[in-house]
Amino acid sequence: MSPYDPSAFPPFAVTVDLVVLTVRRHALCALAVRRGEPPFQGRWALPGGFVRDDEDLSSAAARELIEETGLIAHDPADPDQVNGAHLEQLATYGDPKRDPRMRVVSVAHLALAPDLPAPRPGGDAHSARWAPVEELLNEEGYGREGEQPAPLAFDHAQILADGVERARSKIEYSSLATAFCPPEFTVGELRRVYEAVWAVSLDPRNFHRKVTGTPGFLVPTGGTTTRQGGRPAQLFRAGGATLLNPPMLRPEV
Amino acid sequence: MSPYDPSAFPPFAVTVDLVVLTVRRHALCALAVRRGEPPFQGRWALPGGFVRDDEDLSSAAARELIEETGLIAHDPADPDQVNGAHLEQLATYGDPKRDPRMRVVSVAHLALAPDLPAPRPGGDAHSARWAPVEELLNEEGYGREGEQPAPLAFDHAQILADGVERARSKIEYSSLATAFCPPEFTVGELRRVYEAVWAVSLDPRNFHRKVTGTPGFLVPTGGTTTRQGGRPAQLFRAGGATLLNPPMLRPEV
DNA sequence: GTGTTTATCGTCAGGAAGACGACTATGATC
């Protein structure tokens, strides 16, 4: 087979899909949009869209993220950062039958954002919302009685599950959990991020010792806050360290 | 923009590229093929090819792996396993200018294999070889004098670097290092895999204690061998555990 | 003030890892 002969390879459409995660009300939530047209009309799906002709994959993902969430600017200095949110490639999904109409390869991206204001629907979505991932994934025991929400369109449940698992494991050995926090945050707020993402509860004292003892993880800003109630807590900013060594340990069970 | 209108999205070619790693003579080596036609004619590149019309991405990668290395069969029971080799998706590369002729998105895959016989060139490659990754990547200080080999074609140096980094980090917390070993191997052979991939030297006594003490990592077969010389060593097979907890620790510096 | 909430410091026991000594069982060499 002669490569690059235009007649020698099949044409593909390439899209980016986004797993946008945030922590709201002590739960890990993902951004979902309602599909306005077939297939899967009326069903929830991950936001996404076609990659443009002259556009890099990460640029397409950043553009979609901005369009869907209302994030305003993209800092060219840090390609993994879109206006405070972390953005990274997740994986690529290319089953020949994943879209019933044509061959579509989707390069999924994972975005981690602080608690954002209400989503701004864009593109072909009739509406958008933050939904707890356990609800979207129908994790065991969620929802009373037999009320099972419709599964996500296409293979988006799989993509979401992969994105959630990536986030859950990556906050173990990197400082990525700070991407869920506002620019300044307390140790307790960071702990609640870990608790929401892992769906566990952590000992506040050991957590405090661990994160403040890991060099480069947190830098104190000098300020304090009582926005969580109780005794005033020191405010921190994310430090320069990206890899935590030794890592945070996810409790068993 | 109306989605899925065939005139509304730009056409892409989709390829798979392979980072095939093995350990030969105490060095981490990658499979490289020489390009038979422009662009980059005569330069070394990663093996790869177009994804076919009805083919999944992982199937395309497995097919290319078989074609390039002469591995014979694909076990459908374990999609991450191609005839003893481990295969997983690595990342997707889609810079609009990464191929000078047209828009090509490449889904790179990472394969880890035991020391294989001489590679079997296939497809459009004039020849193929196992090359130490430090040589292909021109890592610091490799090669005497100023003799710098030509860099890999396209963005393959980046892809290879990403694949090597993935392998280096993944053997820390998974049992993947056994994918570099034959079906039965000794603790010393496994240690030499770690030493080659990380380019470090490890204490044989602590390594022995660690791997034999991690439940599910190794299962003794009962046999022994002296193929490495010295006192006979127990033979092991890879156990069922895939995640190591606690992980192997890569020494600092 | 009393109670509640959250933050922060300290102590202690158990486990894992690095450093390294000691012993064992082969093949190679004299």
Next chain:
DNA sequence: GATCATAGTCGTCTTCCTGACGATAAACAC
């Protein structure tokens, strides 16, 4: 056959990290 080199295996000791948990501190609500 004795000696040596090579690799494998078992133990010990110290240090560090973690989990469990007691105790104190500083705010707010009543």
